[in-house]
Amino acid sequence: MAAGSAGTDVVAGIDVGGTKLAIRVETLAGERVADARFSAAGSVIVHQPQLARAFRTCLARQHPRLTVRILDEEPVAGAVVLARRLQAAVSPG
Numbered sequence: 181m182a183a184g185s186a187g188t189d190v191v192a193g194i195d196v197g198g199t200k201l202a203i204r205v206e207t208l209a210g211e212r213v214a215d216a217r218f219s220a221a222g223s224v225i226v227h228q229p230q231l232a233r234a235f236r237t238c239l240a241r242q243h244p245r246l247t248v249r250i251l252d253e254e255p256v257a258g259a260v261v262l263a264r265r266l267q268a269a270v271s272p273g
Contacts, residue, residue, distance in 0.1 A: 191230065198234020201225075205239065221251035221258060 209216060225232050236248050
């Protein structure tokens with residue numbers, strides 16, 4: 181296999197991976213995905229711009245009003261924010 185062909189195969193594989201991620205988001209979110217905000221995090225998507233692009237492109241094609249943000253901080257940071265919001269919502273004033 182020629183080097184150029186191998187590179188093309190890798191890019192195609194990454195594009196397929198991004199598309200599969202987008203399909204999983206659609207499956208998990210159901211109909212709510214159309215107007216939602218979605219965040220993706222973690223070293224795999226953060227350090228692979230082609231994967232992030234493919235993911236965003238696929239979601240944008242299917243759901244143009246969906247907002248996608250790739251978080252460049254530790255994924256646990258989002259969990260901490262959500263936990264604080266939940267605590268504030270259930271804790272008295």
